Amino acid sequence: MASKHQTKIINEYKKKGYYVINLIKTNKNGIPDLLCLKDGEKPLFIECKELKDTLKPLQDFRIKELNKLGFTAIVSKAIK
Numbered sequence: 001m002a003s004k005h006q007t008k009i010i011n012e013y014k015k016k017g018y019y020v021i022n023l024i025k026t027n028k029n030g031i032p033d034l035l036c037l038k039d040g041e042k043p044l045f046i047e048c049k050e051l052k053d054t055l056k057p058l059q060d061f062r063i064k065e066l067n068k069l070g071f072t073a074i075v076s077k078a079i080k
Helices: 004-015 057-068
Strands: 019-022 034-037 044-049 072-077
Touching (some): 004 019, 004 044
């Protein structure tokens, strides 16, 4: 089940015209929660974190790995 923050991010990117995929189970652990696709733009990976949630070392590694591969991978943290 998606967190409140994750649902907010999904809706925000859908409004911007992205096709948003919630990556629940992949063959690589630590992959960000969302994959956002839009024609003419690079794929965007987003890790969604609630206010008190922290980024795990493997998640940090995957985000850096994706960025090194030329993709855009970010963390979106809830503000309140």
